[in-house]
Structure formats: structure tokens, C-alpha cells
Amino acid sequence: MASTAMSPVRGQAGQAEDFVIRVEDLRVEFRTPIGVSSALDGITFEVPRGKTLGVVGESGCGKSVTGLAILQLVPLPGIITSGRVLFRPHDGSEAINLLEYERMGADMRGTRGKNISMIFQEPMTSLNPCYTVGNQIKEAILLHQTKNHKEAKERAIDILQKVGMPNPERIFGSYPHELSGGMRQRAMIAMGLSCTPDLLIADEPTTALDVTTEANILELMRELQQEIGMSIMFITHNLGVVAQMCDDVAVMYLGRIVEQASVEEIFYDPKHPYTISLLRSIPRLGTNRKEHLEVIRGSVPDPYTRVSGCPFHPRCPSFMPGICDKVYPEALHLPSSPQHLVRCHLYNDLNHQEVATSSGDKSS
Ligand code: SF4
Numbered sequence: 001m002a003s004t005a006m007s008p009v010r011g012q013a014g015q016a017e018d019f020v021i022r023v024e025d026l027r028v029e030f031r032t033p034i035g036v037s038s039a040l041d042g043i044t045f046e047v048p049r050g051k052t053l054g055v056v057g058e059s060g061c062g063k064s065v066t067g068l069a070i071l072q073l074v075p076l077p078g079i080i081t082s083g084r085v086l087f088r089p090h091d092g093s094e095a096i097n098l099l100e101y102e103r104m105g106a107d108m109r110g111t112r113g114k115n116i117s118m119i120f121q122e123p124m125t126s127l128n129p130c131y132t133v134g135n136q137i138k139e140a141i142l143l144h145q146t147k148n149h150k151e152a153k154e155r156a157i158d159i160l161q162k163v164g165m166p167n168p169e170r171i172f173g174s175y176p177h178e179l180s181g182g183m184r185q186r187a188m189i190a191m192g193l194s195c196t197p198d199l200l201i202a203d204e205p206t207t208a209l210d211v212t213t214e215a216n217i218l219e220l221m222r223e224l225q226q227e228i229g230m231s232i233m234f235i236t237h238n239l240g241v242v243a244q245m246c247d248d249v250a251v252m253y254l255g256r257i258v259e260q261a262s263v264e265e266i267f268y269d270p271k272h273p274y275t276i277s278l279l280r281s282i283p284r285l286g287t288n289r290k291e292h293l294e295v296i297r298g299s300v301p302d303p304y305t306r307v308s309g310c311p312f313h314p315r316c317p318s319f320m321p322g323i324c325d326k327v328y329p330e331a332l333h334l335p336s337s338p339q340h341l342v343r344c345h346l347y348n349d350l351n352h353q354e355v356a357t358s359s360g361d362k363s364s
Pocket of ligand 1 (some may be wrong): 311320
């Protein structure tokens with residue numbers, strides 16, 4: 001079976017930009033006694049420096065695994081089977097393939113936190129229950145920013161204040177179990193931001209927060225982005241947050257990117273039936289109370305089953321028998337908007353430029 005690799009999003013104007021991270025044909029498998037699940041099946045994208053890429057899709061489409069794979073933190077039995085993760089430091093030096101580093105070696109550990117930080121979805125399992133929140137943030141600062149304990153403590157308290165913690169001095173000395181879910185989430189965010197990374201991978205960072213705190217956190221991320229040129233990979237289900245925060249969007253389905261474009265094109269001119277269905281399922285202000293919210297019919301297939309042809313075909317309202325269930329769609333640049341990429345047979349007869357030529361799944 002052959003597969004195709006998408007060209008990355010190249011910024012809103014379609015021009016090549018300086019990237020902080022470029023992922024090429026990345027594949028991750030989970031090999032278990034019941035079978036092999038392809039969590040990532042050859043994804044390619046890049047995050048331009050100082051910009052925000054939104055990664056959206058239903059649960060189980062591979063969003064979080066993408067973030068974990070960039071940092072070589074995919075939990076066993078998951079393994080990265082192929083691909084490259086190129087990281088370009090802000091000093092302008094050559095891009096480094098992070099997958100060439102030892103998973104737990106000094107180079108990889110030096111990159112995590114300092115150059116690339118991740119805010120995890122589940123703070124209770126990510127914070128160490130044996131250490132105070134302050135100690136955990138201070139440890140990251142001592143490791144990557146300064147050796148001065150007093151200065152590290154001041155910075156930790158400052159960042160706790162910035163993420164909206166009431167009484168940050170007290171929170172500094174608190175253990176994770178003494179905080180509410182929302183406060184633990186803010187502690188995770190503080191830890192992620194404490195070393196002013198080149199790239200922040202934010203995996204559903206504001207899900208547990210009330211809307212006011214969410215707005216403050218998003219504002220803080222935007223401020224830091226402007227201040228230090230930080231790039232953000234924003235993994236979320238929340239398309240409202242994507243509209244507010246992101247420059248570009250990658251839509252994922254079953255371990256593949258099915259559409260990539262600028263945020264304006266995704267919201268105002270979506271092409272892939274899956275993206276269109278996702279957008280139609282957002283509740284809107286002003287709609288008639290008796291109107292039913294549109295849902296995407298069916299559910300995401302079992303990850304151990306390989307769907308023939310287009311992986312979305314069992315649920316697609318535009319399904320074309322004989323094509324969609326037989327042939328895996330290539331990635332195409334739309335002629336009207338070269339930076340807009342889509343994997344769907346509906347666009348095959350357009351005067352498109354086919355971009356994907358590498359090997360991969362093409363047929364059932
Ligand atoms: Fe739907 Fe066919 Fe396009 Fe897949 S290729 S999204 S099944 S129209």
C-alpha cells in the first residue's frame with residue numbers, strides 16, 4: 001500500500017517562512033496483542049516561527065500523539081516507525097532531526113522544556129504528587145534558565161501570577177492535590193511557559209478552565225508569542241479557540257491530515273467534507289431553539305481496522321461509490337489557493353497541482 005505526504009502549510013500568504021518545527025512523513029504505530037494501530041500514518045506539516053498552528057479533529061484522530069511524538073514521549077507500546085521531526089533553533093543554526101536523538105539522552109532532555117514545552121491534557125497525571133507546584137516549576141527554570149535559586153523562585157512566582165493564580169506565594173508551596181482541577185491546569189501552563197520555549201505544544205490547555213480564566217490564559221500566550229516570538233501548536237476540539245488563536249489549521253482524521261489551510265480558509269471556505277461537518281456541528285448564537293444541531297453520522301472506526309479507500313468514506317455525505325471506498329485520495333493543492341491542501345476525490349477533476357508523489361496507501 002502506498003501513501004502520500006502532504007506539503008506543509010506555508011503561512012497565510014503561501015510563501016515559505018522560517019519554521020520552528022517541520023514534521024515529515026511521521027508514522028507512529030501501537031503494536032498490541034490484538035493488532036497494530038497506525039496512530040499516525042505519514043503526516044507532514046510545519047509550524048512557522050512566531051505563528052500558531054491549530055490541530056483539530058475528533059478524539060482518537062492522532063492530535064495528542066503528534067505532540068508526544070515531536071518530543072519522543074509516545075508511551076509504550078507506541079513506537080515511531082519512520083519520519084523526521086526537524087527543529088530549527090532561533091539562533092538561525094541548521095535544523096536538527098530530533099528523532100536522531102536518544103529518546104532519554106541528554107540532547108533530547110535538554111530540548112524538552114527549554115526549546116519545546118508541552119502542556120499536557122491531564123494535569124493530575126503530569127504533575128508529580130510528591131513535590132510542591134513551586135518546586136516543579138523552579139526545577140525547570142534551574143535546569144534551563146538560571147542556577148540562582150532565589151531568582152528561579154521569583155520567576156516561578158511571577159509566572160504563577162501571570163497565569164492568574166490567586167496568592168501565588170502560597171500556591172508555590174502547595175502540592176498538586178491541594179489545588180482544584182482548574183488551578184492544576186494553570187500550574188501546568190505556568191510550567192510550560194516558564195522557560196520561554198521556541199515552541200509550545202498546548203494539548204487542550206484550557207479545557208478544564210472557566211471562560212474568564214481561559215480568556216486570560218489565551219491572552220498570556222498571545223503576549224508571550226509577541227514578546228519572545230514563541231510558536232504554538234494548539235491541539236484542541238474547540239473551534240472557537242482555533243478561530244481566536246490560530247494562523248493556520250491542520251484537520252486530522254484517523255492519523256492523517258485531511259485538510260490544511262489558513263484559519264480564514266478553513267472557516268470561510270472549507271473543502272473537505274469532514275472539515276465542513278465539524279464546522280456545522282458547532283452550536284451558533286441566534287439559531288432557532290427547535291433546530292437540531294448537525295452531527296457527523298457514525299463514529300470514528302476502530303483503530304485496529306484499516307478502512308479501504310478514503311478513511312472517512314463510511315461517514316461522508318459526499319461519498320462516491322467505486323472511488324471513495326476503493327482509492328486512497330492524494331493530497332492536492334487547490335489551484336485557487338496553492339497553500340490550501342485537501343485529501344478528497346471531489347477535487348480530483350479540478351485543474352489542480354498534485355503535490356504528493358511519495359509512496360503510500362493508494363488503494364484498498
Ligand atoms: Fe468523502 Fe470521498 Fe472525499 Fe473521502 S474522498 S471525503 S469519502 S468525497
